[in-house]
Amino acid sequence: MTHDPAEHHNNPSPRQTAPKADAERGQPLYLEGLNPPQREAVLKVEGPLLVLAGAGTGKTRVLTTRIGHLIASGHVRHPSQILAVTFTNKAAREMQERTSRLLGHPVEGLWIGTFHAICVRILRRNAELAGLNSNFTILDTDDQIRLLKQLLAAENIDDKRWPARILASLIDRWKNRALSPEQLPGDETQAFANGLGGKLYAAYQARLQTLNACDFGDLLLHVIRLFQKHPDILAQYHRQFRYILVDEYQDTNVAQYLWLRLLAQNTGGAQPAKHNICCVGDDDQSIYGWRGAEVGNILRFSQDFPGAEVVRLEQNYRSTGHILGAASALIAANEGRLGKTLWTDAGNGEPVRVSGVWDAPEEARAIGDEIESLQTKGHGLNDIAILVRAGFQTREFEERLITLGLPYRVVGGPRFYERAEIRDAMAYLRVIAQPSDDLAFERIINVPKRGLGSAALQKLHGVARQHSLPLTRAARHPDLMDQLRPQARRSLTGLMDDFDRWREALATENHAHVTEMVLEESGYTGMWQQDKSPDAPGRLDNLKELVTAIGEFENLAGFLEHIALVMDNDENDEREKVSVMTLHSAKGLEFDTVFLPGWEEGIFPNQRSLDEAGLKALEEERRLAYVGLTRARQRAHIFFAGNRQVFGQWQASLPSRFLDDLPVTHVETDTAQGLYGNSNRAARGGWGSGSWGDADDSFADMANTAPYEAKQDVSYGDDKYGPGWKRAQSQLQKTHKRRAPVLTQKAETTRTVSPFAVGERVFHDKFGYGTVEDVEGTKLLIRFDKAGDKRVMDQFVKSADTV
């Protein structure tokens, strides 16, 4: 997916070449085609180095070339002396692959991975020192929340008023700051449930310990404590890691920063102290503050690592001049930047386009149409992306793309292992691998239904607590047997016997085969076979896929770890598709054409962020806008809608303040749709004001009898300053107040009864044949033969016998 921009522009030759010295120039081939700062970033291997890499300046190329250089030039005796840390598995994979490609052979032994994956590796080796068994379980957010719910219940705290996931995010934030329960500042322990926050955090940690489990935050914290308490172990890693590389340094949180400092700051001893740490990042692309990232880390780098050098990569190989111009002006409105000036020698290209539309559906229609027209002009769908601020916005585009028959992918949708059936199957395996995994056991004790409901579970918990036993042990306890009804008793001992048998089978048989056996004998697959719901077959397919995936691992434990830390949706479908995703998940990617819908106050900048963190959040939102714009190679097209449904309610919206920051010289209003008519932003002193005045024509179809006469009551054109948003916005507000009823009228005059009847056979371009299950006005619930149940507007289906 991600392409190295430099690959397209300044180094067309294949790079499979082995790194032998170019005799004539006396330098390794892999340095060819690097610009001077890039080269410096690769060659400066000793001492701390910060590489400030602007968007599209060849950051990944520098990182991989640097690793290749360390290996090829003999700076390290073995790749395992290099530690390369990333934030995502994808980035780690990409770096591994590209380093191998650069060197011409697979690189083995390199320590490359996410912070968490590397921590697990260190922690498994030294688990006892952290009070864990080396086969500890890694809990995901789901497990975490269920555990916290139990703790809240135990403390008699109303989880309506104090929801478990709020506590979870609180604990998460503490862990991001590397704070253990006893280190919490006094006032922060008060943060939850009238002062019980700190106590609950401590209880949670204690519970994790007894469960032999870690959450994601713990992985880092345990390793930090380990290093702090056992200098000998830290020294061992100091000896091993001669060179440390960090990707996306601007995204590190306090815990990750401490972790890196411990590893990078070899404080002496027999070995000479060296801080060979190279951090690559871009303060302008710091968009994870809400997740605990500290931009301060990158801003402070030179103080933290004395003698640090800073290299700036500023030549952009990705975007056109207009796109860079607009993006640079936008980000310049932020304060507290390290400062970079991106430039390109690739020419100006097309200006960034900005279009105002009436409402969200029209926005989707406009983008859909434009994609179709790009497609007819021969543009590949893979090179087109729609980047939204928030996940829920993807829906309107999905619907539109489906009706247009344009294939698309939603990046960052629900993941394979987040599906219920996968988590259920995993729970079985977890109990087999680790009988004390109470959370897993609880999940499947009555799945499929075996008559062990809440009553039985409560008794089980009682006995377990009384005797301090894991649930699976308590399940055999005579005390419990006395309490349960015969039926439940039989059912529970049967299940326990099953687990014993499966555990034995695992010792002798292939683990993939055992998995199949477990799913079959537990009645789990049977449960889905019985299930009449249309997604049941899909779930069975997923289970099959799970078994296949397990087969690819050496053992069950290896698989369980993989799924917790690494597994993501692998797209094996090769077809060309439009990408739809959030701005956050677009970071690091690039596309020829980028659509940026929803640039409206409240949505972007996001109101919730602003409420939480004020100006700091506004700057982060602006960086997000910057990230969005700089994803585009050739074309960026921004949209804002005047009306949008929020939680099912129509609401008027105002153009985003970020539009103010876009300089006139790099932006063009969308005249193609006639939205702006003869208005010209430069001449009229603010395209926003002009745009709505001329809106009548284009919205004529929506506003049948629009009582809207903007031209009469809006006077402008004498504005000498830049975009006159403030005024435009106040006009818009008036406008919307009067326009709102028009929508209602429209809804009332629209046909409300569908020509289709329940039971009728229909055909849909995308979903194929199906039967109408329900009719609600013009909306149909259709049970498709292949695609399952969908809600579809009747206009998108035809009667089956007319096809």
Next chain:
DNA sequence: TTAAAATCGCTGGTC
């Protein structure tokens, strides 16, 4: 204990 009905609350997201 289970299934249907009603209510709630949300929608920035990696590991």
Next chain:
DNA sequence: GCGATTTTAA
């Protein structure tokens, strides 16, 4: 406007 969760009825 939807899905998850909780409440209610059987």
